Amino acid sequence: xxxxxxxxxxxxxxxxxxxxxxxxxxxxxxxxxxxxxxxxxxxxxxxxxxxxxxxxxxxxxxxxxxxxxxxxxxxxxxxxxxxxxxxxxxxxxxxxxxxxxxxxxxxxxxxxxxxxxxxxxxxxxxxxx
Amino acid sequence: xxxxxxxxxxxxxxxxxxxxxxxxxxxxxxxxxxxxxxxxxxxxxxxxxxxxxxxxxxxxxxxxxxxxxxxxxxxxxxxxxxxxxxxxxxxxxxxxxxxxxxxxxxxxxxxxxxxxxxxxxxxxxxxxx
DNA sequence: ATACTTGTTATATTCTTAGTATAACAGCAA
DNA sequence: TTGCTGTTATACTAAGAATATAACAAGTAT
Numbered sequence: 279x280x281x282x283x284x285x286x287x288x289x290x291x292x293x294x295x296x297x298x299x300x301x302x303x304x305x306x307x308x309x310x311x312x313x314x315x316x317x318x319x320x321x322x323x324x325x326x327x328x329x330x331x332x333x334x335x336x337x338x339x340x341x342x343x344x345x346x347x348x349x350x351x352x353x354x355x356x357x358x359x360x361x362x363x364x365x366x367x368x369x370x371x372x373x374x375x376x377x378x379x380x381x382x383x384x385x386x387x388x389x390x391x392x393x394x395x396x397x398x399x400x401x402x403x404x405x406x407x
Numbered sequence: 408x409x410x411x412x413x414x415x416x417x418x419x420x421x422x423x424x425x426x427x428x429x430x431x432x433x434x435x436x437x438x439x440x441x442x443x444x445x446x447x448x449x450x451x452x453x454x455x456x457x458x459x460x461x462x463x464x465x466x467x468x469x470x471x472x473x474x475x476x477x478x479x480x481x482x483x484x485x486x487x488x489x490x491x492x493x494x495x496x497x498x499x500x501x502x503x504x505x506x507x508x509x510x511x512x513x514x515x516x517x518x519x520x521x522x523x524x525x526x527x528x529x530x531x532x533x534x535x536x
Numbered sequence: 537a538t539a540c541t542t543g544t545t546a547t548a549t550t551c552t553t554a555g556t557a558t559a560a561c562a563g564c565a566a
Numbered sequence: 567t568t569g570c571t572g573t574t575a576t577a578c579t580a581a582g583a584a585t586a587t588a589a590c591a592a593g594t595a596t
Contacts, residue, residue, distance in 0.1 A: 305505075367520055382489060388496075
């Protein structure tokens with residue numbers, strides 16, 4: 279799985295790493311049971327520090343996306359806590375949709391956006407390869 | 408319009424201010440043409456520094472939610488840049504929905520979440536008063 | 537047993553951001 | 567003039583992000 283990073287972004291590197299890996303899982307780019315590169319290897323590939331990668335992996339572990347094994351490394355392992363996941367989704371949506379409403383984006387457009395983003399993640403319509 | 412702040416949150420104070428005001432606009436709690444408290448007044452009310460409020464107002468101005476007038480203060484004034492607003496919405500959704508997909512949240516549940524959040528903003532179902 | 541790799545922990549340093557604290561300025565209203 | 571707006575400037579503290587070394591424990595491979 280290819281992982282890139284934008285050094286000019288105002289988003290923290292470890293957050294970018296988390297997001298990319300989550301997108302990779304959602305798009306089946308990497309699947310349950312498969313392993314990510316080791317912290318040192320990924321850090322070297324991207325050109326960042328080991329601890330930055332380790333921080334991302336630790337967060338993903340705590341959020342139930344993978345498990346860390348000292349022998350195998352970082353193994354994708356999904357813990358399906360839907361209750362908590364829904365609460366987080368509602369939190370994110372409340373600010374995102376409030377913004378959208380202020381900009382006169384209709385509810386139909388929001389629903390279309392959900393479908394398009396899902397399709398994009400699953401089948402890769404627009405940009406991402 | 409009532410504005411509160413959570414000092415224990417890991418979210419920056421000025422971000423919380425921005426989000427609250429945007430939610431206030433979306434929920435018609437405050438409307439186009441109406442004015443927000445002055446930077447000094449709001450800062451005193453909440454118990455934070457003037458510059459933190461000023462930072463929030465400046466961002467909201469730059470994002471097209473209000474205009475700053477030296478005589479009237481901060482006046483709600485919506486600049487409807489739908490193109491940009493949609494791009495931002497897609498950005499936020501892509502990471503939020505990828506997370507949701509990993510947690511086996513169905514597309515139907517996502518659509519229901521959109522409707523519930525919108526209704527909650529507009530009519531105040533659950534918690535917010 | 538040795539060498540190597542894994543995640544993990546610890547410490548220290550640099551840089552950026554967030555937030556505060558004063559202070560002053562320009563424009564406008566009572 | 568007095569008092570209120572937003573605006574700008576400067577300086578400081580605190581916290582987080584990222585890096586740099588270093589070492590440790592546990593497993594694998596030779």
